[in-house]
Amino acid sequence: MRLGAVVWLYLISPLPALAQQESRASGYSNILWLVITLMFLLQSLLIIGLQRSRLNNKRARKALKESQRELERKIAERTESLHQTNNRLQDEIARHEATVLLLRETQDYLHSMINSMPSVLIGVTHQGYVTHWNASAAFNTGISADEALHRHLNEVYPSLPISLATIKKTIESGAPLVNENMQQGQGTEARYMDMTIYPLIAAQGIGAVIRIDDVTLRVKMEHVMIQNEKMLSLGELAAGIAHEINNPIGAILHSVQNIYRRTSPELASNHEVTKNLGINVEQVYEYLRERNIYSFLEDIKEAGERAAKIVTNMLEFSHVSNRNTSLMDLKSVIDHSVELSINTGEAKELKVKPPKIVKDISTDLPGVMGSAPEIQQVILNLLRNARQALASDLQNNAEPQFKPTINIRAHAEATHVVIEVEDNGPGMPDSVKSHIFEPFYTTKEVGKGTGLGLSVSYFIITEHHKGKIEVDSTPGKGTRFTIRLPLPDKKM
Ligand SMILES: Nc1ncnc2c1ncn2[C@@H]1O[C@H](COP(=O)(O)OP(=O)(O)O)[C@@H](O)[C@H]1O
Ligand SMILES: [Mg+2]
Known part of the structure; x- marks a missing residue:
């Protein structure tokens, strides 16, 4: 607007001078007016053009502003959506991290579960x-x-x-x-x-x-249970047989006794009978002696007595026995057994150097309820077996430095007393070990072993004393029997 006014003043300012010249040269006046009019028109057109371009400019600025506003709105919108996406992403990351943590925890848990x-x-x-x-x-x-x-x-x-x-x-x-x-x-x-x-x-x-x-423990327990079952039925069988043959053996021994008595010249009644028959007792006695009848009778008596001993052992298998139980002093039971074992004729019969017996008996052994003669019988059985095993080893084993030894130990644990009898003899293979507690199982020659020692011991310990007897044996190294007897009022 200001620019238009300035141009107008500039155009009209020379007009009075032009009029004075008209008077001097009127020929040019029309041209001048035309020029002026043209210039005026031009000026007007210019002004109009300027005005329009100003208007256009204004409109363009307005449009620019609008599009700028639109742009800003869009940017705000996009920013908002970006913001939301970002938030979502952050939530997702947090969730992901939580899942990873959970996964790690689960993995650790599983790991420790597997490891435990x-x-x-x-x-x-x-x-x-x-x-x-x-x-x-x-x-x-x-x-x-x-x-x-x-x-x-x-x-x-x-x-x-x-x-x-x-x-x-x-x-x-x-x-x-x-x-x-x-x-x-x-x-x-x-x-x-x-x-x-x-x-x-x-x-x-x-x-x-x-x-x-x-599953070693389970298998061993199963073996023990099978062994128990077997022993119970075999034990019952043995006790039944013992009862049956007890009377015939009694009759045999009684009859042998009678033959001795009725042929003896020392008995007055024998003289009476022979006199009535017209013969002489001394002659009868002499005849029988001459024909070795007494030595046959001696054999019958010996065999009968051995059978009677076996039967007595076998009767141990029956539960009904007249047992006296009391609080036993195990130390004296063991000492006594060892003494007996050394002094038996059987021990002296073994023609090899006797083993060294090493005792390690705890001084404060508590008393255990049971039958002292029975426990003594068990220890004697174990000592006899060890002695026999060592003797056979000595007969077969020529090594001069070999020192046959039997260790007998006893100590108390929380619920029971443990007695061990260990030898450094030949030991036994698994095939023998799995049968040793069975009645009549023996690897010894006839007359030397009855196969009853351990089975009777087994019954005495497990049935009569509610204890345990176990064997550990390694061929070539030795054998150890372990007895566990429960302490009063303490269950094993
Ligand atoms: N200390 C031992 N060392 C090696 N073998 C043994 C030992 N004790 C027992 N045995 C084996 O166990 C078997 C059974 O023993 P046992 O029942 O006492 O009967 P027996 O002594 O009459 O043979 C024996 O024949 C022997 O083979
Ligand atoms: Mg024996």
Whole structure:
């Protein structure tokens, strides 16, 4: 607007001078007016143009402002949506972190669960490389999980009694393979395992989980139970037979006794009978002696007495026996048994150097309820067996430095008293050991062993005293019998 007024004043300011010139030269006046009019028109057009461009400018500015506002609105909108997305993303991250934490916790939990299991758990690949190794596996093998992982099973667990071929076959079959009571080692060192192979299809690939449980205690308990059952039925049988043959043996011995008496010249009634018959007692006696009849009778008597002794032993199997139980002084029972064992004729008969008997009896042994003669019989049986075993060893074993020894020990534990009789004799293989408590089982020649010593001892300890008797034996090293007798009012 201001610019238009300035231009107008500039255009009209020379007009009075032009009028004075008209008077001097009127020819030019029309042209001048035309020029002026044209200029005026031009000026007007210019002003109009300017005005329009101003208007356009104003409109454009307005449009610009509007689009700027629109842009700002859109930016705000987008910012808001970005903000929301960002919030959502942050929520998602938080949730993700919580899930990761939970996952780690679950993993740790599972890990410690697997590790706290008493079973050995080993994960392997199809090729036998270790993928998992729990704490029990580490404990059993002495190889830590870090050392075992990714190594071959044969390398880290060479004593495992299953082959890679079996593992592969199990994986291929898809069904678990169960092997129960697998034995490892022999004799007292024998251990029993239950072994299961589970085929596994995991994200990491195909493999298997091997689970090993040490069931030695269970198997040993089962053996004891089977043994008990067997012993009970055999014991009943033996007691039944003993009752049946007790009377015939009694009759035999009684009759032998009568033959001695009725042929003896020392008995007055014999003289009377022979006199009536017209013969002489001394002649009858002489004849019988000459024909060795008395020596036959002696044999019959000896055999009969041996049979009677066996029967007496066998009667121990029957539960009805006249037993006197009292609080026993085990130390004196043991001392007495050892003394008797040294002084028996049987011990002197063994024609080898007698074993050294080493006693280690705790001085404060508590009293145990039971029958002292029965416990003495058991200890005598064990000492006799040890002596016989050592004697046979000495006969077969020429080593001069061998020192036959029997150790007899006794001490108290929380609920029971433990008595051990141990020798360094020949020991016995498993095939013998599993039968020794059976009645009539013997490895000794006829006349030397009846096979009743241990079975009677077993009954005395387990049935009469509610205790336990066990054997540990290693061929070539020796044998140890362990007796446990419960203390009064304490259950084992
Ligand atoms: N200390 C021992 N060392 C080696 N073997 C033994 C020992 N004690 C017992 N035995 C074995 O146990 C078997 C049974 O013993 P036992 O019942 O006392 O009967 P017996 O002594 O009459 O043979 C014996 O024949 C012997 O084979
Ligand atoms: Mg014996």
